[in-house]
Amino acid sequence: MKNTSATLLEFDALRALLGRYVASPLGRAELEKLQPGDDQAAVENELAETAEAIAYLEAASKPQAAVRGAAVRFRFDGLPDPGESVRKLRIEGAALEAKEILELCELLDRASDIRAILLAVAPRFPKLGARAAAMGEFRSLLKDLAGKILPDGTVADHASPELARLRRDIERQKRLIQESLERFLRAHHEDGLLREELVTIRNDRFVVPVVAGQKWRVEGVVHGASGTGHTLFIEPLETIELNNDLVRLVEEEAREVHRILLDLSDRLRAYLESIARTAKMLGELEWLFAKASFAREFDAVIPRFSPAGQRRLHLREARHPLLEDLLRKQRRHAVPFSLDLDAVHRVLLISGPNSGGKTVTLKTVGLLALMAHAALPVTCAEAELPFFDQVLADFGDAQSIQESLSTFSAHICRVRSILEEASADSLVVLDELGRATDPDEGGALGVAILDHLRQCGAFTLASTHLAALKVYGATTAGVLNASLGFDEATLAPTFLLRVGAPGKSAGLDVAARLGLPASLLERARAALGAREQDLARFIHQLHERLDELQRLQESLRVESERLAARERALAAEWERRSRARLREIEQRVEEALNRFQHHAEQALEEMRRAGTPEKKARQRAARLQRELREEIQAVLGAGPEHASQHRRESLEIREGVRVRLKDVREPARVRRLMGEDKLEVEAGLVRMQVSREDVLEVLPPEATPRRLPPGVSFEAPTKRAEAVREINVIGQRAEDAVQAVDKFLDSAVLASLGRVRIVHGHGMGVLRRAIAELLAQHQHVERFYPAPPQEGGSGATIVELKE
Numbered sequence: 001m002k003n004t005s006a007t008l009l010e011f012d013a014l015r016a017l018l019g020r021y022v023a024s025p026l027g028r029a030e031l032e033k034l035q036p037g038d039d040q041a042a043v044e045n046e047l048a049e050t051a052e053a054i055a056y057l058e059a060a061s062k063p064q065a066a067v068r069g070a071a072v073r074f075r076f077d078g079l080p081d082p083g084e085s086v087r088k089l090r091i092e093g094a095a096l097e098a099k100e101i102l103e104l105c106e107l108l109d110r111a112s113d114i115r116a117i118l119l120a121v122a123p124r125f126p127k128l129g130a131r132a133a134a135m136g137e138f139r140s141l142l143k144d145l146a147g148k149i150l151p152d153g154t155v156a157d158h159a160s161p162e163l164a165r166l167r168r169d170i171e172r173q174k175r176l177i178q179e180s181l182e183r184f185l186r187a188h189h190e191d192g193l194l195r196e197e198l199v200t201i202r203n204d205r206f207v208v209p210v211v212a213g214q215k216w217r218v219e220g221v222v223h224g225a226s227g228t229g230h231t232l233f234i235e236p237l238e239t240i241e242l243n244n245d246l247v248r249l250v251e252e253e254a255r256e257v258h259r260i261l262l263d264l265s266d267r268l269r270a271y272l273e274s275i276a277r278t279a280k281m282l283g284e285l286e287w288l289f290a291k292a293s294f295a296r297e298f299d300a301v302i303p304r305f306s307p308a309g310q311r312r313l314h315l316r317e318a319r320h321p322l323l324e325d326l327l328r329k330q331r332r333h334a335v336p337f338s339l340d341l342d343a344v345h346r347v348l349l350i351s352g353p354n355s356g357g358k359t360v361t362l363k364t365v366g367l368l369a370l371m372a373h374a375a376l377p378v379t380c381a382e383a384e385l386p387f388f389d390q391v392l393a394d395f396g397d398a399q400s401i402q403e404s405l406s407t408f409s410a411h412i413c414r415v416r417s418i419l420e421e422a423s424a425d426s427l428v429v430l431d432e433l434g435r436a437t438d439p440d441e442g443g444a445l446g447v448a449i450l451d452h453l454r455q456c457g458a459f460t461l462a463s464t465h466l467a468a469l470k471v472y473g474a475t476t477a478g479v480l481n482a483s484l485g486f487d488e489a490t491l492a493p494t495f496l497l498r499v500g501a502p503g504k505s506a507g508l509d510v511a512a513r514l515g516l517p518a519s520l521l522e523r524a525r526a527a528l529g530a531r532e533q534d535l536a537r538f539i540h541q542l543h544e545r546l547d548e549l550q551r552l553q554e555s556l557r558v559e560s561e562r563l564a565a566r567e568r569a570l571a572a573e574w575e576r577r578s579r580a581r582l583r584e585i586e587q588r589v590e591e592a593l594n595r596f597q598h599h600a601e602q603a604l605e606e607m608r609r610a611g612t613p614e615k616k617a618r619q620r621a622a623r624l625q626r627e628l629r630e631e632i633q634a635v636l637g638a639g640p641e642h643a644s645q646h647r648r649e650s651l652e653i654r655e656g657v658r659v660r661l662k663d664v665r666e667p668a669r670v671r672r673l674m675g676e677d678k679l680e681v682e683a684g685l686v687r688m689q690v691s692r693e694d695v696l697e698v699l700p701p702e703a704t705p706r707r708l709p710p711g712v713s714f715e716a717p718t719k720r721a722e723a724v725r726e727i728n729v730i731g732q733r734a735e736d737a738v739q740a741v742d743k744f745l746d747s748a749v750l751a752s753l754g755r756v757r758i759v760h761g762h763g764m765g766v767l768r769r770a771i772a773e774l775l776a777q778h779q780h781v782e783r784f785y786p787a788p789p790q791e792g793g794s795g796a797t798i799v800e801l802k803e
Helices: 011-021 025-032 040-060 083-089 098-120 126-133 139-145 161-187 212-217 237-269 272-297 321-329 358-373 407-421 439-456 467-475 507-513 518-527 530-610 614-636 640-650 734-750 766-777
Strands: 200-202 205-211 220-225 231-236 312-318 337-342 347-351 382-385 390-394 426-430 459-463 479-487 492-499 658-661 668-673 678-683 686-691 695-699 726-728 755-759 781-786 796-801
Touching: 011 025, 011 272, 011 321, 011 358, 025 272, 040 126, 040 272, 083 098, 083 237, 083 272, 098 126, 098 139, 098 237, 098 272, 126 272, 139 237, 161 205, 161 231, 161 237, 205 212, 205 220, 205 237, 212 231, 220 237, 231 237, 237 272, 312 358, 321 358, 337 347, 337 358, 337 492, 347 358, 347 439, 347 467, 358 382, 358 390, 358 426, 358 459, 390 407, 407 426, 407 439, 439 459, 439 467, 467 479, 658 678, 726 734, 734 755, 734 766, 734 796, 766 781, 766 796
Parallel strands: 347 459, 347 479, 390 426, 426 459, 726 755
Antiparallel strands: 200 205, 205 231, 220 231, 312 337, 312 382, 479 492, 658 668, 658 695, 668 678, 678 686, 755 796, 781 796
């Protein structure tokens, strides 16, 4: 991003906050690279990876089975920085120190563990899996190097057979020297030659302490003296050769250790590029999970970037992360705000009381824009932003004595730079526009600046106390006024952002709250001009009306929810009664069938015994079947023709009445009568034609709707769709039938239908099975079952839809 205003928007302080979640030098190196980006595709990809990291941490925090593929939270603290070791390995023939090899092995071992975990969860977290796949495989290398370097950073004896032999020889030689010197000590135990009876080391050689005045009595080499000069450290002549052999062995050991380190370094050098890539990937993974930890702790979300043709700046419940961090330490909560700007309304003008939160609101928008472009989660409940080419801001008092700039001059210089840089793809944030000069001139200048930014198409947010700018916001297309709340009772700001009306500055009220003398405030109020008083009174009345409108909207919402709950309760009661009636009918039909079966078996047995002729047997069976049909008809009630006639006679159906339809949850309204047996009704957004037989009841008229306030209107949507309750897919290929049924179910849901029929025929059962598979996983299907015999039997399927 070309210009970010990062200093003014405290981006460095945000980086310091994020540093809490980074534990290793590798992750800190990634943190230091943090900057808003200018490549939208790269930023969106990194945001998608961060979203996966958040989901991974959420999965890891929940109870889960200890199996392969479980999300396991891993730590990055203690990871060494391999940078210097990698640079050494790039030099052919260079050998790493034993400690450096040990740290590299530890790094590669932990990388292998992380890689294995992320590869196991790759089906659920593919982007993290791709990161893991880019890391190197070091198991065979680690196996070869295992145990060669001890935890204290020394080469192990078994690193090579030669080293083991040399160290055994060194220990043997030390024992020989020790024994020789102990014999020397015993020989001179009581003759006054020795200062102390001990063996020590000087210049890597074993020596004994001798009284300085007795030196002439000992043949040997002096390797040093004590600080007082009273003691000399002498290597006796008989141990010189032994010490020489020891020095030779130690030198051979050092050469063998160097050879081993060079060999181990060469093995690591063969994996150099893979090691470098893995170290980089570990740092990037730590940074991803650091962002995810920040998002979970601060309730941040992944922002979206709006399409180029539908640019939108939408923030819901936005909070400034630095302010929230500060308030959390004080056990307080930040007051969130929401705003919505689009291609039509790109300018937001915020006014309100002093110390009311205007500057914090502007800084929050600017900082969240930088965070989104830096691929960071943003502290909102929801966020959508255009992809800006730059963020331009002006805040506070920038006067400079050295540059002979007053507050106003510094403000205008900064604004001039912004006007030169701003484009249609920019975000501009201006605090106290037109400040530090005459209010009339400052207001006129502020109007001209805002209008220039509006015409160039930049998304612009500005704060002001000037009346001219408030009037401009109220009278100019594409500009929205907003205000921060002020409690008239306590004379304190509420920090609540309200879009749609300007706010009053309440400077005198704030001064009263801060303890300014009442007499002085009375004089100030008396000095206010009529224009200022009228404007303050108008703003106050406007806020009162907005409050009333909000109360009315809330009342309408509550009433709508109450009515919806009543409709659901009625539908549930109707469903309960219907199911109870159906169960009763099924039980009685089952009893009738059992009796028929019993009578049929008796009749067959009697005819078998009596040898009844076939014709008479058929007559007997027909009579039993007729009796069964009559009994079932009695259970079910009157036939369709009678029921239809009864319904037509009992229900008074006319245009405009509300009715409840069979298999349709939502009440419908009759638009027109279409002959003796057809109606055109409207249920929600759907218009359809139904039979009078489908009308279950005529509902009472709706209560008189509450009137909307003056100047507020509501226009219902005009979109309509035709709805049917049955689809016939006989003769279609399975794939085409499934697509047709899927579309049919969507239409049925839009029409608020509760029950539909799918006719697929018998055939080989291919269509029936394909449709059953679709219904089993369809999101709108409550249950489905074969149609009863009167509706097609197994050649059709009845589907009940979810409410």
